[in-house]
Amino acid sequence: MDRPRDAVDRLLVDASGRTPRADARRNVERLVDAARVAVAEIGVGVSAHEIARRAGVGVGTFYRRIPSLEVLLAAVLDEILDEITDLADRALADPDPWHGFREFADAYVRLRAESCGIGQALGGHHADGLAPRLADLREAIRSLVERAQAAHAMRADLAWQDVPFLLAAAATDDRTLGLRADGRQWEHNLRIILDGLRATGPGRPAA
Template sequence: MTSADEPGPPADRQPGPGLRADAERNRERILDAARRLYASHGLGVSMACIAREAGVGKATLSRRFAGRAELINAVFADRLDAYAAAVTEALADPDPWHGFVGYVQGLCAMQAADRGFAEVLAMTFPAAKALEKRRDETYDSFLELIARAKATGRLRDDFADQDLIILLMANAGVIAATADAAPDTWRRLVGHMLRAWAAPGADLPPLDQAPAPTALYRAMVRLTRHASGPDAGPAGTSTEEPS
């Protein structure tokens, strides 16, 4: 057990530059470990597993982050910056329909690049107030993008903002199911959804090829194994409820 795990006040509240530096190093180690594990295995990774990956004790993790929601908020702060920047870029596009299509594709690509972020966009975290506030602000900008795209006549009038949430939830599931076997499957899903949302005559990017049958079969086998027993993720992963 490291000295940071000894009883007493938190290391980052004690005097002395050495102790403060140790506290900051531990915090960065925890964040790096959480980013890696969340990206590859999703948000179900336990706090104990993150502590082991970071090489710190559970007491140290608790001192740096009061709970799971606080850790998730810290890990995905930069991802939410990119999320906000994506919709700002889409609104700046002189062609609102092109901006809408590019935004949907880019957002789903962010999900595919980070399984944890895929889940962040498809779930709610009431305890992570800063994360929820930033996400809500970005979503308001998306509502403006919808209105502009509809005004072009190329986005269907019956498209609802909830349709994006449905896509993000579906995309998170596809990414988790096909991650190793057919990692580009999400592109096909997004292409079909854009076609469902487009008004007749709207220009659309080419539809990606369907995954090979053998690749989908491997994904189905993986899902079957997951349903039959513990996930093959790192020791200590769990399906904790968000705090």
């Protein structure tokens, strides 16, 4: 499937077709890098001032190079969701359907657990602007699940729509019932979920 340009190129699109100056590109690259880190740590509610501070530029430079905060966040989230969908595409190319699904699930849940903003985006924030990317990701997960089921590697008594909810549940909050999770709690959760998803019987694949 076709993929849009990365976030920097997308933000540098100029209707005149002119090539941006090198300093302009460097500033946009710094803003995109800062936005990715800030979105991971703070979420989609991060401010333009915070992104500019992290990029080492003034807010005036931010708005000279970026049409708006919303445009920057949409470009960054779009790029990350493209990367997740690419992971799913590579998993679909794995000759072992269960191994491919497991590798994708690990990368997907890790990203959800480690990036506040991605969890928010996948949960519906910026949903209108990200609709094409989310649709691509839904289709990729559906294909991964159905491929694993067709190979009798994944239990057949679930709908593919169940799987995104289960993977989202693995990326737990860091506190519950007065307990505090360590930084790898998502891995424990995912192992249990994957064990529950595997087909049972003689043809059950290795963990």
